[in-house]
Amino acid sequence: MSDEQYASFYWPSLRHYIVALIDAGLTPVLYCEGRYNSRLKHLREVPRGKVLYDFELADMARAKEQLGDVACIAGNVANILLAHGKKQEVIDYTKRLIDTCAPGGGFMLDSGAVVDDAKAENLMALFETADSYGKSSA
Numbered sequence: 001m002s003d004e005q006y007a008s009f010y011w012p013s014l015r016h017y018i019v020a021l022i023d024a025g026l027t028p029v030l031y032c033e034g035r036y037n038s039r040l041k042h043l044r045e046v047p048r049g050k051v052l053y054d055f056e057l058a059d060m061a062r063a064k065e066q067l068g069d070v071a072c073i074a075g076n077v078a079n080i081l082l083a084h085g086k087k088q089e090v091i092d093y094t095k096r097l098i099d100t101c102a103p104g105g106g107f108m109l110d111s112g113a114v115v116d117d118a119k120a121e122n123l124m125a126l127f128e129t130a131d132s133y134g135k136s137s138a
Contacts, residue, residue: 003038011042022050029054040066056112064101073101074108077126082111082118090122094129102134109134
C-alpha cells in the first residue's frame with residue numbers, strides 16, 4: 001500500500017484501536033513488519049510513553065530519532081543474520097544496535113521476527129552481547 005493509502009485508510013483505524021487499548025489500561029505492542037521507514041512519522045501520533053513498536057527491518061537510527069521521545073522501540077536483529085550469519089557479525093550488529101538505540105532508554109533488543117531457524121551460537125552471541133555490552137553501555 002502506498003504511503004498516501006496508509007495515511008488515509010490504515011493508520012487512522014489502527015491509531016483508534018491503539019488509543020482504545022491505552023484507555024483500557026493496556027500497553028499496545030505493535031509488530032511493524034517490513035521496512036516501515038516511510039511510516040515512522042505516523043507512529044508518533046500516540047500518547048507518549050504508552051506504546052511499544054517492534055520493528056522487523058526498519059532503519060533503527062531513524063526510528064530512535066523519530067520515535068525515541070514518544071514510544072519504546074524494539075527488534076531489528078534480522079532472522080537471516082541469526083540463521084546464516086557469522087557469530088562475530090551478530091556481535092557487531094548487536095553492539096551497533098545498542099549504541100544507536102539504547103541511549104536515553106526506550107529500547108528493547110529483540111529479533112526482527114519470531115526466531116524459528118537460527119544457529120544456537122548466534123543466539124548465544126546475541127544474548128551474551130546484550131548482557132555484557134548492554135550493561136557496560138548503560
